[in-house]
Structure formats: C-alpha cells, structure tokens
Amino acid sequence: MSEKNTDLYKLNLPSDLKKLSLKQCDKLCGDIRRLLITTVSKNGGHLASNLGTVELTMALHRVFDSPADKIVWDVGHQAYTHKILTGRLKDFNTLRQEGGISGFCRPDESEHDAFISGHSSTSISVALGIASAMKLNGDSHHAIAVMGDGAFTGGMIYEGLNNAGKSDTNIIVILNYNEMSISKNVGGMAKYLSTMRTKESYKKTKTVVQRMLDVTPLVGKPIKNAVRESKNAFKGAILHSTMFEELGFEYIGPLNGHNLEELEAGLKAAKAINKPVFVHVNTVKGKGYAPAEENPGEYHGVGSFEISTGNPDVVLADSFSSVMGKELCRLGRKNKKLCAVTAAMKYGTGLQYFAKSFPERFFDVGIAEEHAVTFCGGLASMGYTPVFAVYSTFLQRSYDQLIHDLAISRIHAVLCVDRAGVVGSDGETHQGLFDIAFLTSVPSAVIFSPSNYEELKLCLHRAAETEKGIAAVRYPRGADKSVYSKADANTDYIHKKNGGKILIVTYGRLYNNVYSAIEILKNHDIICDTLKLVKVFPIENKIIQIINKYDSVFFFEESYKYGSISEKYSAVCKNINSYTIDKFVTHGECDDLLDELGFSSEKIARTVGENIKNET
C-alpha cells in the first residue's frame, strides 16, 4: 500500500494491516501511541500497559485472522490498541465513559473481543476452552491467550498451563513480560522470569548447548562416561530447561516486544507448530512516553493528566483507602501482632504506609487472593492478627478459603474490603456488588460498613481488637463526601428521630444521600426518621425492634438484591420496602451510576415521596 494509505482512519481494519510494509506499520504504531496518550490523558485509564503492547497487538493482527483466530486478553486493560485496530477507532475518544467503549474486553462490544475480561489470570482457561472447541470442530485456527507477568502470579494461570500444556490443541500462550505488574512483581516466578529476560536469547543458548552435546564424544573418557551415565537426565535438564517446556509447551523467546519484525517471525513460528506454544515477549511498560516509562507504576491506571508535563492529576486528598492505610499503621505501632496482607494492591488499598513502617509484617503475595486468605489463616493460627486489604470484586476469589480455612476454625482475621459498591469507570467486572451476599453466607462473619472516615477508623479498631472470627470492614472507592456532622460516629448504628412515622434505613456511603433526601422530603412536608447501620451483619434484635416501630420503612442498599442485608431484615420484619441492585452495572461516573440505580438523594426522595402518596 502507498504511504498515503497509512492513515489509521482510512484503513479497513484489521484486514488492511496485512497489506502494509513493516515500515508502514511502524509508522502506525507511532500514531497509535499518540492516540493512546491523548485519549488516556483526557479520560483516564490504563496507560503504561497499553503503551507496552502496541507492536505486539499489531503483530498479532498481521499474523493471525481475528475473529476466526481468537485473541484472549488477560485482564484486558492492555487491549486498547486491539480496540483501535478492530473497529473501535472512531469511538476511542469515549473510552471508559458512560455509554462509551469499555476499558476492558467485551464480546458484546466487538466480535474481536473473544471473551469478557477484567479479573486477572483467566486467559489460558478461556483460550483452552476455545482451542478445545476448535479441535472438536476440526477448525485449525488458533486460540491465543495474552497476559502480563502480573497475571502470572495467579493460580488459575498454573491450572490453565497444566491443562493446556498436555492438550492436543492449537493454543498459544503469550507472556508479555515487563517486570512490572500493578505493584512491583513478587515471588519465585517473577525472579525466574527475570532471569530469563536477562539471558541471551534462549533459542541461541539452546543451539550452543546442543552443539556442545554433539561434540562431547570428542572429549576424554571420564567425561564421556559421565555423559553416558546421566544422558537422559542431562539432556532433559538442558533441552527442556524452561518451566513451560516441562509443562508440555514449545517455547519461543524471549522476543523483543517492540521489534515488529522479530515479533512477527516469532508469532509465525508459533502459528506453524501444531501443538501448544509458549511465546515469551519482553516489553517496556510505558514505551514511547517518557514519564510513563520512568514511572510505569504511577501510569498503570491513571486519571486525566497533562501530556506536556506528564503530571497526573494526582489525588492528594484522602480517600477511604488512604485513611484505612494510615489508621492501620497507627494500630500496627501498638499491636505488634498485627500483619497486613495484599494481593498486588499495596498502593490501591493504602497499605504503603504500613509496608514502609513495618516491612517485616507486610506481605504482598501477588495476584493470589486464594493464597492470601489461607496464608492469613496460617498467620492467625500462630497468634497474629492478619489484615487482608482487598477490593470487593477480587475477594470473590477467596470465598471457599473464607469458609474452609478461616470460618470453620473460627479464626480471627480482618478483611478490609475496599471498592465496595459501585466503583465507576472500570465497569461490570469490577463493581463491588457481591461482598455482602457472599460474606453473609460465611458462618460467624461480622460486617461493618462505615459511611465516613471517622467510622472507618472506629470500625477498623473494633475489627482488629475486639471482634472474633472474620471481621470485614467494607467501604467505597474514593473520598468521604459526607455533609452531615460526624460527632456521633460509632461502630453500631445511628437512629435519628425527627418525629416521623416513616423510617429510611441504609448504610455506608448512601447515608450521605439519604441525609440530603431527608431535607428534600422535609421541604415537601414528609418527615422521615433515619436508621444508619454501621455494623450491618449479623442482623440484630435491637434493629428489628426499631424497624418494627414504624408503619413504613424504606431500605436503600448499594448491594446485590439476593443476599442483601435488607432481604435478611425483610425476612423477619414485615414493613420494609427494599431498594437494592438487581443487575450487573456497566461503566460510568459513580454519581451518575448511583443516580441511575435510584440512589441519588433526589431519586431516594422521589421514591419515598411517591410511595407515601400511593399509600395515602
């Protein structure tokens, strides 16, 4: 194609990519980088990881035929270039905005998104399912799982590798190694991969070693004997010296992930081998944007920022996460048995303060939520008090471990459940809608849902120092925006009597909206009392008694309907109107989403007002 045809907006994507020269594609990669930086600087999103995968994505779409070949992006936060190259270029400016395109992969957005993504470490399992189906269909296309080294700490990756390696399918596993997951990567695997990264090209090494084996017969007798003696073991050790070969894969790599020619050669080789292939690609996170290359951690997920200076709109203000983190630090100073655990979310959960003050009592286990909970069990069995700070949506991974490894033995462990409720622009895969439902089904778990910083601190103390068993403290993403007085903050409940016969019950951040709704209703001469729960579970008789005193009770709850707290109170109280969430919630601004769900102060006031009118 001629030079003028390398205008992204004029190409028929992805098919035209195959008609271009490498040079033309390099030019396109530059254009895409600029588009990524511009868009993310405005909309926020994942930057560093996307800058790292531009060439890899280009090479994938030139070597393979999506959607007949299926590309499965692990987590999906590195698939922006894939979106740009598969029909979503014109909408790319709506990235992560309500009604716009998602920051993750969604099959309902494009046939090129082979599967939903959002949570880590699922890609090999998905791709193996697809590859197995292809095999049953007699279809010779490929299923390609692409993941970063962060995802590589999750147990599902290993379960997937274990099954994929021995499968007789066209699965290709691509490890995009950039020495940098969300926080600094941890564990033996990271160290191993890092060694491989710094090696001379493995392929080359292997050839050298093979040559050496070939010539050994020339050397003296003792060595000849030694070689013969251990021939198989020796060969095995040298020729199958990557872990991935040991699990049954052909290994290709490491490839320079920013060299299109090398990438395409490697991927073509992978395509030609009719068995499971593991492709190891080295990339630089943040490639092509100096501030992001220098600080890939800061540019993992960002808000908007100024391109020329690279200054992200850093939120210097406190958030529920940072307040938790600082308070835990204070607690840790007094209580030498307190330990903090994170699954690769040190900064996200605010644990950096604790980590810095008490490095020996801080444990970053990688993206391994199952291990994290059971590891907490081990610590607790020795008299320590583990605090696992984790996003609500990721704690879903630990459900069995909470029951089996903590609850049965009534082990005391604190869960700091961050990002509980609606999280906003990360969308469906990341909303914290289910923690109430699954934690209430873990016998003897206690759940606190503070609605402001004061209560968060009090709840944290109580959870760590007073409670037994599993004590969960859940709180939303972002900052405390409460407008009411916090003088009466406590860890139990607050019952505000205004002389009304109507009661509005809620907990967590929604209390702020209820507080404002009460004012709106008052202006319409509707007087409501409020009951804010702080300890939301188990349900309690004193709460039932309060509820039963009212003619009409409205319970607003930012949680999934089935398994909700209002459902539990409704089962024993006969006067509750429940308003919960009964569907997955897509991406958008938090306040907009809460309004749509009927949880803005205006909507709460309207719901109560209309219902009262209907009754009278």
Added chain:
Amino acid sequence: MSEKNTDLYKLNLPSDLKKLSLKQCDKLCGDIRRLLITTVSKNGGHLASNLGTVELTMALHRVFDSPADKIVWDVGHQAYTHKILTGRLKDFNTLRQEGGISGFCRPDESEHDAFISGHSSTSISVALGIASAMKLNGDSHHAIAVMGDGAFTGGMIYEGLNNAGKSDTNIIVILNYNEMSISKNVGGMAKYLSTMRTKESYKKTKTVVQRMLDVTPLVGKPIKNAVRESKNAFKGAILHSTMFEELGFEYIGPLNGHNLEELEAGLKAAKAINKPVFVHVNTVKGKGYAPAEENPGEYHGVGSFEISTGNPDVVLADSFSSVMGKELCRLGRKNKKLCAVTAAMKYGTGLQYFAKSFPERFFDVGIAEEHAVTFCGGLASMGYTPVFAVYSTFLQRSYDQLIHDLAISRIHAVLCVDRAGVVGSDGETHQGLFDIAFLTSVPSAVIFSPSNYEELKLCLHRAAETEKGIAAVRYPRGADKSVYSKADANTDYIHKKNGGKILIVTYGRLYNNVYSAIEILKNHDIICDTLKLVKVFPIENKIIQIINKYDSVFFFEESYKYGSISEKYSAVCKNINSYTIDKFVTHGECDDLLDELGFSSEKIARTVGENIKNET
C-alpha cells in the same frame, strides 16, 4: 528401647519414637498398616493414601518435634498414621463416626493438627503463614506442608510455591508422589513429575553434572568457548533444573517413601538448610495391602470391606450421581455439542459413562475448579454446552469465575452440583451447605433441586436444552430413598392439597421426610398441604401466591440459613416459619445428622405440631 517396648499402645507418642531403632520403627509401621486396614475395613475411609504415607509420617515425627514444628497435611485424608502417632490411637476405632475422630485434620482434636484440612491444595499457603509467624517470633522451628500429586494440580499450590520459594523462612514442602490422585492424574505437571520419578536420583545426577562442569576447562578450545559463551544460561539450565529450584527452593529427592533410613536422611538434610526446601518423595499408594496396591483408585475412599478378599462393599445400586451420569450420556448422544467437565472427580460424579462414550468431549482438568468454570466459558463461547459436574463444597472455589466468566456474559453452562446438603462422614469441610447461598447471588443463575431420580433426569434435560445462562441442578449424596409416587415428577413444583390450612414447603431430598411427616401429622388430626419446589430459584410469583393463601407456612430447607430460599420467600411473604441450618455440621451418618438438624420426618412433624398447638 527394648523389643517389648515397641507395642504401640505402651509407647508415649510421638516422643518415644525418637528412642527407637530403625528396625523397631519398621516393625511399628507394620503394626500401623494392619491397624489402618482393620479400621478402614470396618468404618470406611481413605485407605490407599494412608497406606502410602506410613513411613513418611513415622520419619516426620522422628526428625521433627510436633507440635513445635508444625506439620500441615494437605486435604488431610492421608493423616491417619499421624493421628495414631499423636495421641489418637485409642480412639482410632471411632474414625469418621459421629462423636469419634474426624477423617481429616482438626486443630480442635489435637495440638498436633496444625490446621484444618479437607479441601485440596491449601497446605503451602497455611505452612507459609505459620513459617512467616515463626520468623517474626525468632522461632527456628519448621513448618512442613505435605501433599500428594493430586493436590498439585490446584492453583493454590502454585500461588503458595511462588510465595514460599522466595520467602526467607523455614518452610519445607513435601510432595508425596504416587502417580495417583483421586482419578488418574492429569496435566503437564503430572507428566513432569512422572519423568522425575523415573530418573536416577536427582542428587546423584546433579553431582555428576557438576563434576563435568568442573572438568570442562580441560577440554579443547571450541568447547571451552562455547561454555564460556553460555556460562550463566548453561549453569542455570543444569544446576537449577527442577521447576522447584527455579521457584527458589532447595530440592531434595526423589526419596524412596517406604525406606525409613532414606526418608530420615532426606528430612534431616531439609531440616538443616535454613531456607525453603522442596522434598520429593515417591510412595506406592496402597502399600502393603495387595488389593489396594493393585487398585488404588478403588481404595481411595471406601466403605467397609472384607479384609481377606479385599472386596469392598461396592455400591452397585444407583445413586443420584450415577443416574445423572447415565442420563448425561443419553443427552450427549443426541446433542453433539454437549461436553462434560470434571475437576478430578470422574467416578465420584458419575461422569465415567460419558467419558467412555465421548472421550473427545470429556475433560478432566484436575483439582482445578476455578479453571474448570472458566474453561467451560471458553467452550460455551464457541457454541458448546458445557456441563460441569462438581461437589457442592468444591464449587465454592469457583464463585468468582461463575460471576465474572459466565454470568456477566450470560453464558449458558450447566452445573451438576453433587453432594448438595449434608454429606455425612466427611464432616464440616465437605458439607454442601452453601451452594444455594452463593449460587443465588450469581445474577441470572437458575437452580433446580430434584428430589428423586425422575426429576433429576427432567431437570438435567431442561438445564441443558431449555435454560439460558447458568443452570444448576443440585442433588444429594447417595441414593434416592423416596417412598412417594413419582408419577407427577416435573421440573417446576408440586402442590399437594389435602384440604389443610397449613402448608409445608420444602425441596430436594427433604421432601421424602416431609411426605412421611404429613402422615404422622394426619394421625394427630393435623392436616397439611405440601409444596415441593423443584425449580427453587429464582423465586416466582406463582409460588408467592400459593404461599400467601395459607395462614401458616413451614419451610424446611437443608441449606445454610443466610442466603437460603426460605429467606428469599420470607422477605416477600409474611407467613413463613423457616427451618434451615445455621452452623457448620460435623461428621456422622447422614440420617442421624438430618435428625439432629430437625429434618427427620419425626422432627418435622413435631415442629409443625408444637407450633400449631402454640398458635391455637
């Protein structure tokens, strides 16, 4: 100690073991084997795995000091010898019986049981928690995780290895390799381990290779150069040639797991190294009892059997599992898109029929429930209908995958949830109490709970052929004991009107007890109608309408209280008395446990009778 002091019953265990000679210990191992065979032949239990670990357990207790050193048994079904050697010899005849000792490890049973066990692949996480606590305490004792190769297919093992390998702790990971997990072991890791098993002693090989490296300077120039060129890679390949060394462990093995001397030497070496150690032990499952050695699969978990013939009391009669398996086979004949998936429970779930008829559409993924569900998602995305047959308690592992990888995309997948409800002698860790709670919190999941074989077949058809999204069919362990007519079997509900003003609602196996309770109540002139739910979730208006017609409704449900179906109906109906399960349930005979929980026909009749009396 003198020969007469090798009477198990006269020794002070475990401390006296260290005073004995190897020969005396070998004699004890024989005694223990006989005791294992005798006890399991009477009480049922896990035989083959326990016969395989007699010497290993003996060696552990001679080399280490339990409970100061902590031994964590993965799954725990191989810890019978450990129980015998740590104060539970006299009670060993009560194994798995109600009020007797558990078939798994329980810290409340003995201080030598470092942590609860039952579910697979948790031991490294637990042991690392303990080892980290020891390190914080400045305690130089060891935390020792012992697992079979079956557990080695679970992702938690890898998450644990990844963290343990780089930890600066005294953790020892012991792999008891017997080439035989519950079903035949699967996957790349199994193949890899199998290769290592058949190797000459790895230690020896390593020495040979090391010697060879040492002498290379003597050889000619080309080789010298080749060696220099690739020195690091080469060394790395040879000296760190086990996967476990690559993850940061010192590797010892493979050791002969039935040679006490070799085992003790290996464990002493492991104890002397002050860093993470991986010990590879080869054992023979069923060792010392010919029928079990020949058929370790059949002797994994057994009922009682006759020792002389080795004939297990094979249950030839049908069970819910076998009926499901056979019907799925029929379905698979018609529907070529139907696939069956198991997580190492081919026989337990009745999938052997399908596996035999349609091997290409049958997938045993190993003990990897997370992968299993997401793999189903991949299959379904290509137009296949995956059926994952799994025990209720193990499906807890897949909660996040059900939400994230299936529900968000409204993927059609069938879950055959076996062992739902009380399972009996396996106890607390294995009861299927939570599937209703967690499945109802997965948006758009549909749940069927057939109470007999006819309904099971109908539900399976409907789930596979008519339903969209996640369709779960849950059924209890064991056989259909129903005494009522099944002529009206369907997949919806059965409302039996006897002219009563009292309604008893239930579902699943409990209907049989309710049916009998109705007769008892009739004899006391209490006439009750019954409502048996088959499709139990989502809750439906037509069911609400039926319930609302009655003055008094009793809902009996073999499920955990919070998240139960009766809770959901209670939240919208105002006349329900719920009877659910509000605690963990220990081991015992199913019927006894159901009676204790208030679910025998007598107890149901009494509950209704007394309640009615109180009301009048």
